[in-house]
Amino acid sequence: MSQATGRGRVVGDYLVGRQIGSGSFSVVWHARHRVHGTEVAMKEIATGRLNKKLQESLMSEIFILKRINHPHIIRLHDIIEVPGKLHLILEYCKGGDLSMYIQRHGCVPEETAKHFMKQLGIDVWKILSFAAAGLQVLRDNNLIHRDLKPQNLLLCTDDDNAALKIADFGFARSLQPRGLAETLCGSPLYMAPEIMQLQKYDAKADLWSVGAILFQLVTGKTPFTGSNQIQLLQNIVKATELHFPPDAKILSADCKDLCQKLLRRNPVERLTFEEFFNHPFLSQTQPDQVFR
Known part of the structure; x- marks a missing residue:
């Protein structure tokens, strides 16, 4: 669930912070877990704007990331879905790309x-x-x-x-x-x-x-x-x-x-x-x- 609070927007258990990246159909936000304080990168995807091919690419990415657990592959922590948007909760890398x-x-x-x-x-x-x-x-x-x-x-x-x-x-x-x-x-x-x-x-x-x-x-x-x-x-x-x-x-x-x-x-x-x-x-x- 996505909601606004006095401290900012909340998606699931995560408090959304600054924007750290963007693509044609997605925005990446810095976020923190509200309880643990863990830093994450939240990839917010506007699913309504995706054609069939892009939907397949997204499903492919999720399928792969769910099955990989490796120190040099970005980690997928969680998936949060709200109407019109899908949020991939990913490992945060503070060094940028x-x-x-x-x-x-x-x-x-x-x-x-x-x-x-x-x-x-x-x-x-x-x-x-x-x-x-x-x-x-x-x-x-x-x-x-x-x-x-x-x-x-x-x-x-x-x-x-x-x-x-x-x-x-x-x-x-x-x-x-x-x-x-x-x-x-x-x-x-x-x-x-x-x-x-x-x-x-x-x-x-x-x-x-x-x-x-x-x-x-x-x-x-x-x-x-x-x-x-x-x-x-x-x-x-x-x-x-x-x-x-x-x-x-x-x-x-x-x-x-x-x-x-x-x-x-x-x-x-x-x-x-x-x-x-x-x-x-x-x-x-x-x-x-x-x-x-």
Whole structure:
């Protein structure tokens, strides 16, 4: 139930505070539990404005978040429904998102980028390798996020050692092993070219996004640009190699090599998840050491 009090609006057991984000059909509020004082992020969705496809995306996100309990995946605490609105009560990350972090800090040292990549990459690998039903190892199913970008990566704190949380699973879907998806979705600057070209694609599409995020972290710029999506795709297609900014000379050979191998236009030539983890830039920590 949503109601107004002398101290502000209340939704269920939560006192709603300031707005901390917004989307086309949702607003995200900072809120506190009235009894425990726990800080949360309240995603308020105007369900009446959603078409059938967006309703399916919302149901997909809820389905996934209900089944994931992992330190680097945003936690869904509760769902509160009122007429015309659905409220997702989510874990609050006071460090903001990775996009805000890049805006504040510009390009980051390789060690910081490596710290974020290990968290992002290992968790994407974990989710994509197994179905996320209570993290049981069900090799029959995979999950593809399809919208990995700095805005969907939240930070618990605003420092170089912040824990990273993957958020916004509205575009995620199950993908059978060796299965291929063909829906156009995601954010163009981080979207794999096979998606933009309306080709069938698999989980490697997420690895392109990981490569674009890594490139932006260490250079402060996205790997490819364009005034619109068509020009962006043309720039990707005509590029014979990945060009780093002039001031990227300080980057290690391993860092550049990983960017180049993640941002291969042909997904067949792109790194696999296993190769990603065994790459020298990240190989100090293996997935098995993190998930025990």
